[in-house]
Amino acid sequence: MKPETVRQLDGYDNIIKEIEISRKYGTDFTLEKGAVEKYINRLHPQKMSLRVSKIIEETPSTRTLRLLSTDNYLPPFQAGQYITLYLEVDGIKTSRPYSISSPPNQIGYYDVTVRRVENGLVSNFLLDRVKTGDIIESSAPEGTFHYNPIIHDKTMVCLAGGSGITPIMSMLREVIECGLDRIIYLFYGSNNTDDIIFHEELSRLSEQFDNINYIPVIENPSKNYTGKCGFITADLISETLGEFSDKSFFLCGPQAMYDFCLPEVEKLGIPKRKIKKEIPGTPLNIWEYPGWPSDVKKDDVFTVKISGTKSIQASAGESLLVALEKNGLVIPTLCRSGECSTCRIKLVSGKVFQPQDTPVRKSDRQFGYIHSCVSYPLEDLEVLL
Numbered sequence: 001m002k003p004e005t006v007r008q009l010d011g012y013d014n015i016i017k018e019i020e021i022s023r024k025y026g027t028d029f030t031l032e033k034g035a036v037e038k039y040i041n042r043l044h045p046q047k048m049s050l051r052v053s054k055i056i057e058e059t060p061s062t063r064t065l066r067l068l069s070t071d072n073y074l075p076p077f078q079a080g081q082y083i084t085l086y087l088e089v090d091g092i093k094t095s096r097p098y099s100i101s102s103p104p105n106q107i108g109y110y111d112v113t114v115r116r117v118e119n120g121l122v123s124n125f126l127l128d129r130v131k132t133g134d135i136i137e138s139s140a141p142e143g144t145f146h147y148n149p150i151i152h153d154k155t156m157v158c159l160a161g162g163s164g165i166t167p168i169m170s171m172l173r174e175v176i177e178c179g180l181d182r183i184i185y186l187f188y189g190s191n192n193t194d195d196i197i198f199h200e201e202l203s204r205l206s207e208q209f210d211n212i213n214y215i216p217v218i219e220n221p222s223k224n225y226t227g228k229c230g231f232i233t234a235d236l237i238s239e240t241l242g243e244f245s246d247k248s249f250f251l252c253g254p255q256a257m258y259d260f261c262l263p264e265v266e267k268l269g270i271p272k273r274k275i276k277k278e279i280p281g282t283p284l285n286i287w288e289y290p291g292w293p294s295d296v297k298k299d300d301v302f303t304v305k306i307s308g309t310k311s312i313q314a315s316a317g318e319s320l321l322v323a324l325e326k327n328g329l330v331i332p333t334l335c336r337s338g339e340c341s342t343c344r345i346k347l348v349s350g351k352v353f354q355p356q357d358t359p360v361r362k363s364d365r366q367f368g369y370i371h372s373c374v375s376y377p378l379e380d381l382e383v384l385l
């Protein structure tokens with residue numbers, strides 16, 4: 001608005017007088033300039049520098065990395081949140097989110113528990129090549145998978161699969177260490193008895209504390225195993241818990257676990273508002289998802305033109321984010337699962353496949369923005385970073 005127009009507004013002269021009086025008699029905050037910004041950056045830093053202080057062997061496929069801040073300060077977090085590690089692996093700058101498995105009352109370090117993924121670029125790097133003393137850059141704690149005492153019931157029913165135990169472990173440890181008035185039933189599905197993460201600790205806590213109930217469910221049990229076998233079914237949950245009206249459900253694990261367990265939970269009549277799900281991660285076989293066009297094969301290669309820069313080649317079976325990283329183009333990332341929208345880019349032309357439940361904002365859809373971490377090329381594209 002032009003200055004001469006502003007001066008014609010009703011009350012303009014009175015406002016000018018009030019400003020003059022405030023400058024004469026008001027408090028001078030010049031010395032505090034920037035203090036609020038500094039405080040916010042301390043609680044929510046853009047990046048953190050972390051040092052690996054300890055590597056803990058959990059199972060044959062899993063290790064915990066204990067991470068200390070290089071400046072002796074770690075921002076607070078809520079049990080269930082994650083940090084994103086930013087790494088360079090074999091010349092590729094990339095990132096991966098990992099849930100914090102230590103409790104939030106432990107302010108000296110973050111624990112992230114890493115399970116090996118078959119052909120996993122980052123998991124293999126963290127498990128085989130990272131050593132104590134190494135420095136890793138990370139994001140601040142992020143994520144919405146956490147307990148809210150206003151919304152959720154006192155009794156938590158947690159369904160975990162594989163490495164999905166890590167955020168729930170942080171919640172459970174907080175309940176124990178802080179003496180919270182909360183009850184936890186943990187159904188933990190694992191493929192076999194030799195690779196159950198935190199099994200000994202969970203068994204011990206379940207025996208020591210009446211409010212902790214640990215129910216491991218093994219798909220392929222050993223001969224001497226006497227616990228629950230198979231899958232986490234509605235019948236198993238029902239016979240263990242009985243009443244459900246005063247309980248909130250928390251689910252975390254691979255996509256296959258959600259595909260099986262969510263229908264089982266729905267059989268129990270649990271309302272959706274009482275079911276909290278962690279984002280499952282990037283789909284492994286996106287070409288098997290509903291809606292994938294039959295005429296596009298996973299190995300089909302398309303040209304992606306980057307507006308104002310260059311063109312790259314991208315496979316239909318890998319996300320645009322991965323293709324960009326492999327070609328040295330690094331964009332901001334956090335969850336890498338289609339939820340946070342940090343990695344969004346503008347689709348100028350062409351078609352991509354995104355899972356139906358990808359939470360793209362209405363405004364982003366209107367103006368052609370996509371989440372690159374869960375967008376897969378179906379033809380030649382042009383994008384704007």
